[in-house]
Amino acid sequence: MSRVRSSIVGVDVGGTFTDLAYFDEASRSFRVAKVPSNRGDEAVGFIEGLRQLDAIDRLGAIVHGTTVGTNALLERKGARIGLITTRGFRDVLEMRRRDRPKTWGLWGDFEPVATRDMRLDVAERVLADGTVRQAVSAEECQQAARALLAAGAEAVAIVFINAYANPANEKAAYAAVKAVWPNDHVAASHQLLPEIREFERTSTLALNAYLQPVVASYLGKLEQALAADGFGGSFHIVQSNGGVMSTAVARKFPVRTALSGPAAGVIAAAAIARAAGFPDIVTADLGGTSFDVSLVAGGAAALAAQTTIDFGLVVRTPMIEITTIGAGGGSIAHVDKGGLLAVGPESAGSRPGPVAYAQGNTRPTLTDANIVLGRINADKPIGGKLKRLDVEAARAAIGASIGDRLGLSVEAAAEAIVRVANAKMAGAIRLVSIERGHDPTKFTAVPFGGGGALHVGALIHEVGLRSALVPRYPGITSALGCIIADIRHDEVATVNLMLDGLDTGALTRRMVETGEAARAVVAGASLSVTRIDIAYELDMHYLGQTHTVAVPLAATLKDGRVELTEADVRAAFEAAYSRAFSRLLPGIPVKIVNLRTAAIGRRPEFDLAALAPSGTTTLEGARTGTRPVWFAGGWHETAIYARLDLPVGAQIAGPAILEQPDSTIVVDPGLAARVDAFGNLIVERDS
DSSP: OOOEEEEEEEEEESSSSSEEEEEEEETTTTEEEEEOOOOOTOOOOOOOOHHHHHHHGGGGEEEEEEEHHHHHHHTTTOEEEEEEEEEEEEEEETTSSSOOOSSSSSSOOOSSSOOGEEEEEEEEOTTTTTEEEEOHHHHHHHHHHHHHHHHHHHHHEEEEETTTOOOHHHHHHHHHHHHSSSSSSSHHHHOOOOOOOOOHHHHHHHHHHHHHHHHHHHHHHHHHHHHHTTSEEEEEEEETTEEEEEHHHHHGGGGGGGHHHHHHHOOOOOOOHHHHHHSEEEEEEOOOOOEEEEEEEEEOEEEEEEEEEEEEEEOOEEEEEOEEEEEEETTTEEEEEEOOOEEEEEEEETOOGGGOOOSSOOBBBBHHHHHHHTTTTTTSGGGSSOOOOOOOHHHHHIIIIIIHHHHHOOHHHHHHHHHHHHHHHHHHHHTTTTTOOOOGGOEEEEEEEEHGGGGHHHHHHHHHSSEEEEEEGGGGGHHHHHOOOOEEEEEEEEEESSTTTTTTHHHHHHHHHHHHHHHHHHHSSSOSSEEEEEEEEEEEEEETTSOOEEEOOOOOOOBBOOOOOHHHHHHHHHHHHHHHHHHOTTTTTTEEEEEEEEEEEOOOOGGGGGGGOOTTTTTHHHEEEEEEETTTTEEEEEEEEGGOOOTTOEESSSEEEETTTTTTEEOOEEEEEOOOTTTTTTEEEOO
């Protein structure tokens, strides 16, 4: 069977479901699939979903958003690793930045991913100016590597104290260790993060090593399963920065996948909202285990140079700014020791799942509450996992665990569960909007994931958001993002230059070097691109300050040259500093610390018109009946619609339930919804 080279599939593997989006760039055909995830052997759901879309040997490309790295970090299920570092610096990973788990106390534990016996130091010294004071011994490095292997290390990170200034010693150590190490799980800091600040560099490399065997094994199983079905196309992974990389790069630098799945959802939501005329949005991804939110202003997702996955687990690599809380559909509701109702962070996951899934769980979840309230149709569970949901089991669990303990009816207890979860979600949205200086009344929520659209009303009312935009296929938005995402590669270099009397020649030479290096990685990818853009950014601060501000440069690489003046850099710094702090500090010298370079391979634009409804449907034709749904303390007879059958321009007043195979949308009383030209549902207050 011949391969359809123009076809591309986005695959997002979540804790409960695996979501897939198929697009043929030649015929403009689009279709989706949603299948149960198989935790522990994700290839099963991955392959099953692909087979539902097309014969695997016909597919041209697969782009995958994965949570394997995220889960390994959060659950501390990475590999046993070793660290080789400069003599005297073996405890950098444990000392961190003098922070502590409990802000108002001296208690709390932290265990690094590399225990002290697995952190070995060797004699070497490079000064901050790059001068090699003491060359490293290859023999000593190999002795350290053999000791780590004997202790059970599966991967090793090599981090020397000033390797960012001159990687000569680190390169020598890397070569020596590679000669005796039995696998490819060896990485040095100059390869991933040649940047000043030893803790952040050490932490990032240690976490990279921690993930290497896990991610490599996962990708290997997927590739074997795909090959068994005759797949001969290209296979790529979404990075935490919202770009795409090859599986070879993902194996080498798996820490760049730490927020892979959620990042793809933000990319898709931003693209959908821009096309619909909503440049300022808050994404709200509600899955089975978590609620992920991100703010997009002016159509662009915010990137952070550094993030903390969990206490002490610091990753310094570009990532879309995403805030995650434990409030997913599988989050377990319980009465805490103080007698208060709480939802999450513990989740029932895909197995055993909510009580209504009848797989052995007896503790009620957020999904069970939505089922009891009539918001989820028990006869049409999403994902094809079950034929029917057990409503009575969900009612019994909520009554016994919550209702009886709080003196509430089953319905009132279920509504309380939803309200508590809504309050947690609202808090996360306030965190990324109000607490960062943004007015939420000017933003539109974009709820997606399997459960996001169930809480549209809460997102609008609780936070005061302007409106909500529900994508055409909310349950597979992250998979769609895999298709939309551009190819991207980031480089960073510490330059340590003063702005006064700036050596523009030295700076532009580094810009050309890093730009060409990043461009080469993108050009080597096997996905088609329309062009490759190079973007530059400087980390700068006033002399004496610790923290830097990100300063985008309006400079481009052309004919191997970059034209840049000291005045250009000064103007860019003052603009960025003013935006961040609303003032400047005249008379204080300014320093350029790091140069950041991104090569972005622009993918052919995805035509969102492919998602639009056909012109043959009618509003009445989409209505499937009514059923009682609980709102604000009572039952309301509520109109039910087949969402995918709604025509462009359809208007629906709440209360209403819109059902589709990948999600359910609740339009609360007092809200109204309309279908736009792309098939999105715009939900606003009913005037």
